[in-house]
Amino acid sequence: MGTLVSSEVDVLISEVGPRDGLQSVKSIMLTEDKFAWIDALYAAGVREIEAASFVPAKLLPQMADAELVVKHAVTLPGLIVMALVPNLKGAEAAIRAGVHKVTIPVSASAAHSLANVRKTREEMVKEVEKIATFRNEQAPNVKIEAGIATAFGCTLQGLVLEDDVIRLAAEVIRAGADQSGLSDTTGYANPAQIKRLFRRLQAEIGSKAGAAHLHNTRGLGLANCLAAFEVGVHSFDSSLGGLGGCPYAPGASGNVVTEDLVFMFEAMGIKTGIDLEKLFEARKPLQKGLPRETIYGMLPEAGLPKGFFSSTNQARSVHER
């Protein structure tokens, strides 16, 4: 989930691999490998990372070292470190560890909400309120994002009413969240729907409209990101190597691939602040830490176009003159 975009970039790419990616695979990455991966992402210019999920280790053993990972990540200057928290207890632990931002998943699908967090949608809005109260009292600098999951459809209940999505986003903002974005948890979204729903979100909550968290399950990930950008979304979640999400089958990865997404924007002249060559380097510690997992990405396979012009690097060379 994203934050406000700094003046040096046109879009913010929020890397969710260390949380969304790692919790979706069976292998457990060693803590020191997570450090190396996060360092490499940072070296490539990534400035927001969803580093961990604060949930009981017996539910997600991949996240047992969440506190250590956050404590490492916050040593990197200028990096916004965020963590997913499903409830107040998780938020307390994340804030104690030092995160700059917590993100709370709130499902627009009633069925998915119960399956994912064992709470109704209404109970999750209450949870956002509790977390906001705690934040206001104990850690006023920490930001709260409440992303609306299954905003574009649900594998359990099928259709998700757009009115439900927008109403829920308004409710989490009223409950105290600083931002609310939309997540295509199931890879159901299409570009027309993306434009329609983000426009409604902006009309409803204005500048508190947050990131697009989109999946590539059916191949539309980048087209959907483009559509979101075209209606004014400037913050995008993605995962290095496409790790995580809902991988139904080999090749059918879940999360939008960070490398491909950065390439699309940079090629279009839209600055991400990320160096693609260094981003490729960040695949090495990922692969080293998860030797048995397949990582994806069309651009890494095909390579950069001959004579490729990076908007970010061009901007840098101008600065260095």
Added chain:
Amino acid sequence: MGTLVSSEVDVLISEVGPRDGLQSVKSIMLTEDKFAWIDALYAAGVREIEAASFVPAKLLPQMADAELVVKHAVTLPGLIVMALVPNLKGAEAAIRAGVHKVTIPVSASAAHSLANVRKTREEMVKEVEKIATFRNEQAPNVKIEAGIATAFGCTLQGLVLEDDVIRLAAEVIRAGADQSGLSDTTGYANPAQIKRLFRRLQAEIGSKAGAAHLHNTRGLGLANCLAAFEVGVHSFDSSLGGLGGCPYAPGASGNVVTEDLVFMFEAMGIKTGIDLEKLFEARKPLQKGLPRETIYGMLPEAGLPKGFFSSTNQARSVHER
């Protein structure tokens, strides 16, 4: 390459697999398997197929049965059958076989032109003129499309000047082609460039601006198709199972995948006239005819979303009331 869009669909999907796909793989599909594949595409609602390439069999043994394939395809009512022809000799053979349309590849990259057809760009424009003269005299109903290849960049020379692309498109129209589209032969295009260049093409040649032939080499295939659609392109080339194009590596397929492209449009409410379930069925004869080739497609792996609403089928059910 595309033709004008009929009143029953919003976009025309032109299936290039039997030509572009088959000529890119080493295996040779049996003629009877080609018939079965084309029949299945037709049964799914595909109404334009690039069925073959008329080139010497010693250069492309996969296309040795071009005449037989065309003669079969033209028996399917309402199907526009096209063939790629690199020169007058090929055009004569294709027209003799009964095609409705020939498509001539004209490279905007000087280096690619020599490598691909052993002719300069200027010589290719002359070839278009010869073919148009022949067509005017012998087969006035046959349409001629001259697509501009490497329009967005070239693996041999890198940058391709946009002025060269537009000038060449104007020249092939002056030489007698009915339409000229743009091809991202190398998978270099980005959505901003797509919009810019198709707008220039439309300004230059008006309604003779033809299809978008886009590749997914770097994952931007569907985003680029969306960008083209947004500036008024209504004819798209694609390949079932993503067969063909420039497969650098496993997963990094070349041509845009027909299944995924049709899904994007149908989900957006844009009618293609194609039934997705039946399109999935058309993968079976393709796979049977090429048992050793990998075929791609995110949608076929993940399946249709629960409660998916097909614009084409909805329209059909309205007609049937």
